[in-house]
Amino acid sequence: xxxxxxxxxxTRHRAAVLGKPIAHSMSPVLHRAAYEALxxxxxxxxxxxxxxxxxxxxxxxxxxxxxxxxxxxxxxxEALLIADTSSEVARRTxxxxxxxxxxxxxxxxxxxxxxxxxxxxxxxxxxxxxxQAVVVGSGATARSALAALADLGVPEVVFVVRSxxxxxxxxQARDHGFRVVALGESDGAAALLESPLVISAVPAGAADSLxxxxxxxVAEGATGSAGQVxxxxxxxxxxxxxxxxxxxxxxxxxxxxxxxIHQGAAQFELMTGSPAPLEVMQRAGRAASGxxxx
Numbered sequence: 001x002x003x004x005x006x007x008x009x010x011t012r013h014r015a016a017v018l019g020k021p022i023a024h025s026m027s028p029v030l031h032r033a034a035y036e037a038l039x040x041x042x043x044x045x046x047x048x049x050x051x052x053x054x055x056x057x058x059x060x061x062x063x064x065x066x067x068x069x070x071x072x073x074x075x076x077x078e079a080l081l082i083a084d085t086s087s088e089v090a091r092r093t094x095x096x097x098x099x100x101x102x103x104x105x106x107x108x109x110x111x112x113x114x115x116x117x118x119x120x121x122x123x124x125x126x127x128x129x130x131x132q133a134v135v136v137g138s139g140a141t142a143r144s145a146l147a148a149l150a151d152l153g154v155p156e157v158v159f160v161v162r163s164x165x166x167x168x169x170x171x172q173a174r175d176h177g178f179r180v181v182a183l184g185e186s187d188g189a190a191a192l193l194e195s196p197l198v199i200s201a202v203p204a205g206a207a208d209s210l211x212x213x214x215x216x217x218v219a220e221g222a223t224g225s226a227g228q229v230x231x232x233x234x235x236x237x238x239x240x241x242x243x244x245x246x247x248x249x250x251x252x253x254x255x256x257x258x259x260x261i262h263q264g265a266a267q268f269e270l271m272t273g274s275p276a277p278l279e280v281m282q283r284a285g286r287a288a289s290g291x292x293x294x
Contacts, residue, residue, distance in 0.1 A: 013043045021049070116263075118262040132158065
């Protein structure tokens with residue numbers, strides 16, 4: 001009780017991650033590690049469960065000590081609507097994963113794009129040389145993936161989806177100038193194996209049937225593209241079925257914690273105005289996810 005009371009007195013700047021569900025989030029691990037490394041004892045970072053219907057009222061009711069919010073599923077589209085101002089990348093993707101206090105207003109940004117792009121670059125993806133990428137899913141995270149792929153100069157995107165590609169995502173892909181192909185899971189399994197770059201942008205469990213279809217093709221003698229990189233944005237409950245399948249046929253698999261670390265570092269800088277201690281956040285995030293310090 002005394003320690004908690006002291007923390008409340010000491011805290012002058014507050015931040016949190018919002019979403020539903022939210023208990024699995026590793027964002028507090030990253031931000032708190034950064035605060036500790038930089039001696040920022042007057043900053044706190046917490047978890048708050050919040051659904052779409054409650055987001056506007058929650059944000060409007062936050063006091064002046066609140067400096068920033070991280071937004072995860074299912075809040076990213078709604079956060080764009082309630083932001084007073086927003087970055088070009090947030091408007092382009094139709095998604096806000098970061099709200100930063102700017103006086104009495106809230107500014108919306110999307111650091112998922114830089115998170116995806118930097119995680120891919122760390123894995124050896126070189127801008128301007130990848131001819132095609134497969135994107136699994138077509139929601140808000142897929143739109144961030146499209147922006148990252150556009151930054152990397154990828155000319156063609158193959159969507160692998162259970163039904164139709166969302167209209168807003170398809171429109172964004174065309175705005176980027178991508179050649180676009182849309183496939184269901186059956187044909188998508190073959191396309192995934194043949195592509196040099198794959199981004200799974202769906203929640204945990206959502207690509208399990210696709211993983212089964214890929215595994216079945218591998219069992220029949222199909223092989224993966226040489227040097228393939230597969231980024232799965234899921235970071236809790238690792239590895240996913242798709243990640244395990246890809247690793248088994250020889251792909252270089254990038255876990256979602258790498259994306260989370262880089263997008264969290266960008267959020268930290270937006271919220272605090274200080275450079276993020278990236279290596280500290282990498283060690284903390286990898287340790288928390290059970291991946292060690294590789």
